[in-house]
Amino acid sequence: MVDSAPKDSTPDGGTHGRDDAPGRPSGPDRPDGPEQPAAREAEAPDPDGRAPVEYRTAELARAAGITVRTLRFYRERKLLPPPRREGRIAWYNEHHLARLRTISELLARGHTLGGIADLIDAFEKGRDASRAAELLGLESALTSPWSEETPVRLTPEDLAAHFPDEVTSENLAAALDLGYIAVDGDEVVHVSHRLLDASTALVREGIPLAAVLDAGRVVREHADAIADLFTSLVRARLFTDVPTLSPADLRRLNEVMDRLRPLAKQVVDAELALAMDRRVRAEVENWSRPRDGAADAGGTGDAGDAGDDSAGA
Structure with a gap:
């Protein structure tokens, strides 16, 4: 804003x-x-x-x-x-x-x-x-x-403990650009306790912080698009011919938004869970399937051996 x-x-x-x-x-x-x-x-x-x-x-x-x-x-x-x-x-x-x-x-x-x-x-x-x-x-x-995020105040030592050897000038600049962190005197304030915990866990799993921040930028873009979708639905479908909000319109909008908050989160959570199921299954199938090049090479080798045996006989 x-x-x-x-x-x-x-x-x-x-x-x-x-x-x-x-x-x-x-x-x-x-x-x-x-x-x-x-x-x-x-x-x-x-x-x-x-x-x-x-x-x-x-x-x-x-x-x-x-x-x-x-x-x-x-x-x-x-x-x-x-x-x-x-x-x-x-x-x-x-x-x-x-x-x-x-x-x-x-x-x-x-x-x-x-x-x-x-x-x-x-x-x-x-x-x-x-x-x-x-x-x-x-x-x-x-x-x-809509969010229930709690900011977290960190000293430089705290930040280094969360992301050992990952607190570089490039990563700090990326986090500042995303709005994940802000500098307040000698401390850093992270915008979200949950995002900080998630980023820390991903880095501990072995994913570089730079990659986590890149992913966060993509997630932000998709989240903005989803938020735009929900707000557009409300305006286009429920308030089509309302150029300015009357007291009655405001009352109705209050009620709609109160009902929409949990529904929007529910839809996004369900769709993400289903998408992850589909993607994980696809990845497992790809890993389990033999590579085309290896299969072809094996087939060619077997045929060649059979031919040599025939010729020797």
Whole structure:
């Protein structure tokens, strides 16, 4: 996602709100306090049993696809609720991330920051709540993340332990280009605990990290195509004649997206499993089948021997 620059102000200039006590350095790249783990699980679980994830300022900005400066600007404009404080550390949760994605979506649809601020204010204070709630309902349907990935913060030593002798400048550049990792001070933040574990396991099996990253790039392309397929199906088949979303359309879209999330994952998982079954069977058959050249050579040799015996007799 491209950073959404405010339309009625410039987040890259002027004074921005701070995340911690007075007297600490400000600026888009300053740390939020002492080094802490990456986005972490909060102690209180959600009703579904999954522990909610919390983000520091830089982690939240990265997940939302905006700059830290823009995030602070939004906070200053009261577009975000206050974060939870733990000493000097500001911790944000998934509701903050959903709000940032909603702001980006509304900006893309032509709303100004002033208009978005009015909508949020109306929603929170109960004025014109139905219309504001419909627009801000994008938080739960259109902009809440489908993934359940947890970023991982690594020191250079940690990274080397995951990929012994594979942390080269070429591999680091490829991982940065893919968006798998980002540099934060003296540490590296991997975007996904599951992808990190999978990459580590593949390398331990003997597959070079460069090959794993090349495969990841191809998988990313196919995953983008699948996501485009599902979203196109919804728009083309269920919202064919809907140029703009009315409150009723938004309600229906919320319901459709809620149902689509598990279905999309189910279809992709089933199709991948079936494809792997087909491919593995084909590979085993290829390995078991004698090579044509070897078979021909053996046949020719037997015929020649028979001829020599006949001639000798």
